[in-house]
Amino acid sequence: MKDNYKRSAGTKNSKGKRGQNQKLSRKSIIKRVLILTVLIGLIFLVLGSMLFAYYVSQAPAFSEEKLRDPVPAQIYDRNDELVTTVYQGQRRESVDIEDVPDHVVDAVLAVEDNRFYEHGAIDFWRLGSAVLSNIFDGFGSEGASTITQQVVKRTFLTDDKSIERKAQEAYLAYRLEQEYSKDEILEMYLNKIYYSDGIYGIRTASQYYFDKELDELNLAEAAYLAGLPQLPNRYNLYVEDNRGVDRAQIVLRLMHEHERISSEEYEEAQNHDLYAGLVERSDEERASTEPENPEFASYINFIKNEISAHDSFRNVDISELMASGIEIYTNMDAGIQRNLQNLTDNRDYYYNPKFQSDDFDIASTILDTQTGELVAISGGRDYQEVVDHNQALVPRNVGSTMKPFLAYGPAIEELEWRTDQTIEDEYEYSPEGIDHISIYNYDMQDHGQVTIREALSRSYNIPAVKAYEIVKDEAGGDAPREFAEEIGFDYNAIGEGDYEVSFNDVLGGRDSAFTPLQMAEAYSALGNNGEYNSAHAVRHVVTNNGDTVEFEHESEQVMEDYTAYMLTDILKDTFEPYGSADYIYMDGLNIAAKTGTTSYSRELREEQNLPDNAAKDAWIVGYTPEYTMSVWTGFTATEEGGETSFVGTDEHITPQWFFRDIMQSISTYNGQDFEQPDSVIRLSNGELAVQGSEDFEEYEESGSSGGTGSGGSDGSNGDNGDGGSSNTWNWSWGDGGDDESDSNDGDGGSSGQNGGQQDETIEETPVTGDPSTGGEVNEEPVEEEPAEDESGNGGTEQEENTTEDAETVPDDSPPEETDGATDEAPESEPTEEADDDAA
The missing domain is CATH 3.40.710.10 (DD-peptidase/beta-lactamase superfamily)
Structure with a gap:
């Protein structure tokens, strides 16, 4: 009986110990999972940081000259001789930020980056909102690029959607905000943006479309110019449809929603006829300024078509690409x-x-x-x-x-x-x-x-x-x-x-x-x-960051x-x-x-x-x-x-x-x-x-x-x-x-x-x-x-x-x-x- 009791007692103690061990085992597993998760996270963080550092090391050189003005494309002939330079939008009147009236600034910020003066290089609040919108409303329903990001993208990068380009964009945007004030960055944006018909800069656009200085623009005209750069050729008022008018209405609505204009101002601007103040222009007058070498215009047109059809440039606005400093090597006999x-x-x-x-x-x-x-x-x-x-x-x-x-x-x-x-x-x-x-x-x-x-x-x-x-x-x-x-x-x-x-x-x-x-x-x-x-026509293109894009062609019997x-x-x-x-x-x-x-x-x-x-x-x-x-x-x-x-x-x-x-x-x-x-x-x-x-x-x-x-x-x-x-x-x-x-x-x-x-x-x-x-x-x-x-x-x-x-x-x-x-x-x-x- 005694032996049985001891064995029984021993068994009881053993069961208690096993229960305790089982309890400790569960805690240990959770702890280990957490540790492993942290370790994996750290590994990914380290690898991501290394990848980010590599991408950053490949980023284009930070150039103040490029930040200030568009850089024209250069066209080379079959002998690699420079034959002409394409100045996209030579008509360009720069403006100091102090001379841009408030209602013009409000229109631009309302549609492009309403919290521009509140966030850093990247607007993480807007980024999160954009992610959710893209999940629930479909990919591309909302963007999150800040004005700072747009400046560096237009200046140094392409519209490529790769992780590499996004990493470089974030890095260059951070650098830009470290070296320039918000006002200076906004000024760069307003002078760099494209407004169709070969026009760059909001002051030039104001003169071109309405024959007015910026402080003479009414609210509807300011809203139109603020919304035009998103799709400049489509929203151009000289095109025979009302897309430009509709775009201006969207900008006015955003200005009202962000409390940048009153309800009375909103209603009055909505009823304004944009065409009433539009400068009348024939097709010839709409042509971009006379090129330096008009005899190359037809060839340049073909070049643009060929580049736009290339996989590397399908999502790039060709006008902006031609103003990004690219070098185009062609088969032309000049x-x-x-x-x-x-x-x-x-x-x-x-x-x-x-x-x-x-x-x-x-x-x-x-x-x-x-x-x-x-x-x-x-x-x-x-x-x-x-x-x-x-x-x-x-x-x-x-x-x-x-x-x-x-x-x-x-x-x-x-x-x-x-x-x-x-x-x-x-x-x-x-x-x-x-x-x-x-x-x-x-x-x-x-x-x-x-x-x-x-x-x-x-x-x-x-x-x-x-x-x-x-x-x-x-x-x-x-x-x-x-x-x-x-x-x-x-x-x-x-x-x-x-x-x-x-x-x-x-x-x-x-x-x-x-x-x-x-x-x-x-x-x-x-x-x-x-x-x-x-x-x-095109043999290869050298982009503004030094990348060479080859154009390959095959013959067929x-x-x-x-x-x-x-x-x-x-x-x-x-x-x-x-x-x-x-x-x-x-x-x-x-x-x-x-x-x-x-x-x-x-x-x-x-x-x-x-x-x-x-x-x-x-x-x-x-x-x-x-x-x-x-x-x-x-x-x-x-x-x-x-x-x-x-x-x-x-x-x-x-x-x-x-x-x-x-x-x-x-x-x-x-x-x-x-x-x-x-x-x-x-x-x-x-x-x-x-x-x-x-x-x-x-x-x-x-x-x-x-x-x-x-x-x-x-x-x-x-x-x-x-x-x-x-x-x-x-x-x-x-x-x-x-x-x-x-x-x-x-x-x-x-x-x-x-x-x-x-x-x-x-x-x-x-x-x-x-x-x-x-x-x-x-x-x-x-x-x-x-x-x-x-x-x-x-x-x-x-x-x-x-x-x-x-x-x-x-x-x-x-x-x-x-x-x-x-x-x-x-x-x-x-x-x-x-x-x-x-x-």
């Missing part, structure tokens, strides 16, 4: 850029008064053919970035310049056609499945069996449409569209994305509207063995090298006799090109009493192994009688003279030619075939005895007497007008639906003299002897080429924008017009 813009602006270059008028404009792009580097660009005559659209980036109907990409390119790519592949031309032709529409060639002639070399270089309409239809039938209905999209012409972006390419698009009408930049990109791929490069080379070989004939630009002498250059024009709808021609041969746009796109250049010319207004239209031979060829003079001035004349790839073989008749293709094998089996029975590329009439191409005109430059909506392009061909007008026709005789420099166009009639073809068939009699005698020659009415083609023969025959144009 000499070519100056030459291009100066010739564009030189009205005396054009002998015809209508091309000297404000209604005429010209835009162009020059690329490095091999790399796609943007060498030069002109956005229009007297281009000003703030008020003008960059015309090189504005889509236009491209006319016959689209034929290589929807007709002959796909035919060579998919069907491996030879360059002497023949197509039967006709006087008129109705596209497959569209019996009520007829297409005509620019000269209203049937040329019989023609090679694709002749058809493309002379810009005949009917063979182009037939080639397009054959490709669809044999290679698939989407083949032409897919070929064009590979080279940058995205038809899927049109409408709802279900756009169907038609014969009208082949001729550059309907919705085949692309920019001069896109046209240069596409044609440069032809000169680069089918390798496509998107145009790019978008077609077979044989397709590119064979098209190029054909397009060289554009400058040969009977080619669509054979009046342009390009001696010493291996160059290929395509011309094009677009015309007006029948309704507009009738409404404005326009000549049938009036065109509204004229194009040429051409390339050497060195450079690719696109040129668009057109009018910004339509006046009666064709006063703002291209009418007649000497007017249609306007872009060709410009193209010739620029290309001849910038080329090195080093003898470089396009390199024939191994996939292409030149036949004994001088034509090209795809190595190993069925057509090539047939050619070899036939004994290489000569062609496919088509007209020769010299316009003679073929080599086998089977009705090859017979040119009725001594010089036929086959580009008539093209329709902008539903009509065919009209390298002269006529297009009208249900009996409408035919497409613009274009015929010309040789030009002696240079219209671009005041030379006279030879309007003497050419010989009227019938031209004989080699087959013995007499050619059609040559018509006079004088526009004044249009009634004696065929009517060359341009293609229609809406009616498509005509099912009736034209009432008269085409007049002599510049061939350049339907293309």
